[in-house]
Amino acid sequence: MRRLFPSPFPAARPADQRLHDGGGADGGGGADDAGGGWSLDALADAYAYPAAPRRWLRANMVGSLDGAAHHGGRSKPLSSAADMRVFGVLRALADVVVVGAGTVRHEGYRPARSRPAFAARRAAAGQGPAPAIAVVSGSLRLDFGRPLFTEPAVPTLVLTGAAAPADRVAAARAAGVEVLVAGEGEDVDPARVVGVLAERGLTRQLTEGGPRLLGQFAAAGVLDELCLAVSPRVALGGAPRVMEGPEVAVPAEYVLESVLEEEGFLFTRYLWAGPEGGRGTPEGPGPGTTSAPESAE
Numbered sequence: 244m245r246r247l248f249p250s251p252f253p254a255a256r257p258a259d260q261r262l263h264d265g266g267g268a269d270g271g272g273g274a275d276d277a278g279g280g281w282s283l284d285a286l287a288d289a290y291a292y293p294a295a296p297r298r299w300l301r302a303n304m305v306g307s308l309d310g311a312a313h314h315g316g317r318s319k320p321l322s323s324a325a326d327m328r329v330f331g332v333l334r335a336l337a338d339v340v341v342v343g344a345g346t347v348r349h350e351g352y353r354p355a356r357s358r359p360a361f362a363a364r365r366a367a368a369g370q371g372p373a374p375a376i377a378v379v380s381g382s383l384r385l386d387f388g389r390p391l392f393t394e395p396a397v398p399t400l401v402l403t404g405a406a407a408p409a410d411r412v413a414a415a416r417a418a419g420v421e422v423l424v425a426g427e428g429e430d431v432d433p434a435r436v437v438g439v440l441a442e443r444g445l446t447r448q449l450t451e452g453g454p455r456l457l458g459q460f461a462a463a464g465v466l467d468e469l470c471l472a473v474s475p476r477v478a479l480g481g482a483p484r485v486m487e488g489p490e491v492a493v494p495a496e497y498v499l500e501s502v503l504e505e506e507g508f509l510f511t512r513y514l515w516a517g518p519e520g521g522r523g524t525p526e527g528p529g530p531g532t533t534s535a536p537e538s539a540e
């Protein structure tokens with residue numbers, strides 16, 4: 244893996260060499276070793292959350308060259324070993340992974356693992372052994388007998404609306420799942436999700452989509468960072484883009500933070516420019532996060 248931006252090369256170097264240089268001490272960027280492989284530690288440093296934010300919501304998604312967010316209902320055909328490495332590192336840095344119920348159902352989500360490679364880093368950051376998974380669902384049409392709910396290293400949470408079906412809420416609780424309310428109707432208010440989780444001390448937030456949930460976070464102005472992997476594949480078909488939702492009045496602006504590359508995959512990192520053209524929300528909650536969090540407990 245090598246860094247393309249910010250450029251690891253002297254400014255005088257021709258642009259066409261930047262993408263094709265073979266890596267190594269001179270050509271591959273600071274953390275690159277001679278083979279172009281970054282250690283997990285180097286990747287974790289590169290993707291570190293901003294220091295002491297009130298809360299920070301980062302998304303990690305992969306999209307094909309033609310914009311598809313899945314192929315045959317799964318993201319794996321668009322992914323690669325490097326993509327999975329970044330995926331694992333982003334999880335290892337997070338307090339909580341927020342994911343829509345559609346993705347849980349399609350991808351057969353399992354609990355996040357506690358990984359020895361990150362144990363010391365997590366302990367030093369005051370984090371438990373693995374991030375909690377927080378599933379967003381209005382219907383609670385989830386199989387609470389699955390390992391995601393029965394075998395997590397850290398209890399899995401469910402975020403839903405106050406008017407969620409009572410029998411499904413009861414089923415979740417009977418299975419020992421904690422149900423958090425973050426919306427007045429059946430649906431969750433995406434802007435409240437970040438506050439509800441931050442109130443529990445889960446401030447380093449990662450969402451893995453899917454497209455419908457991520458579109459709502461972006462539209463609500465609470466998405467601080469997008470880690471978008473551009474997969475060098477063409478999927479065609481009717482798959483959604485990495486974000487779905489109604490067109491916004493004015494396209495939101497994001498600022499490029501970094502680009503890594505491995506085997507044709509671009510690992511981009513964009514920060515939301517914010518309503519005033521500022522840089523995300525490192526010091527405080529973003530717009531829409533002021534409502535008091537509630538718990539159904």
Ligand SMILES: NC(=O)c1ccc[n+]([C@@H]2O[C@H](COP(=O)([O-])OP(=O)(O)OC[C@H]3O[C@@H](n4cnc5c(N)ncnc54)[C@H](OP(=O)(O)O)[C@@H]3O)[C@@H](O)[C@H]2O)c1
Nearest residue numbers: 304305312316343344345346380381382431452453455456
């Ligand atoms: N390329 C990638 O990186 C990537 C990442 C993730 C997923 N995917 C793909 O995306 C596909 C799934 O897409 P999707 O858009 O359907 O996924 P999604 O956003 O994960 O799931 C949508 C579901 O989440 C729940 N939900 C979302 N917003 C809600 C809200 N405000 N309030 C209450 N519930 C809410 C609803 O569940 P209920 O129906 O239970 O109410 C809704 O049906 C899969 O094929 C997956 O492979 C790709």
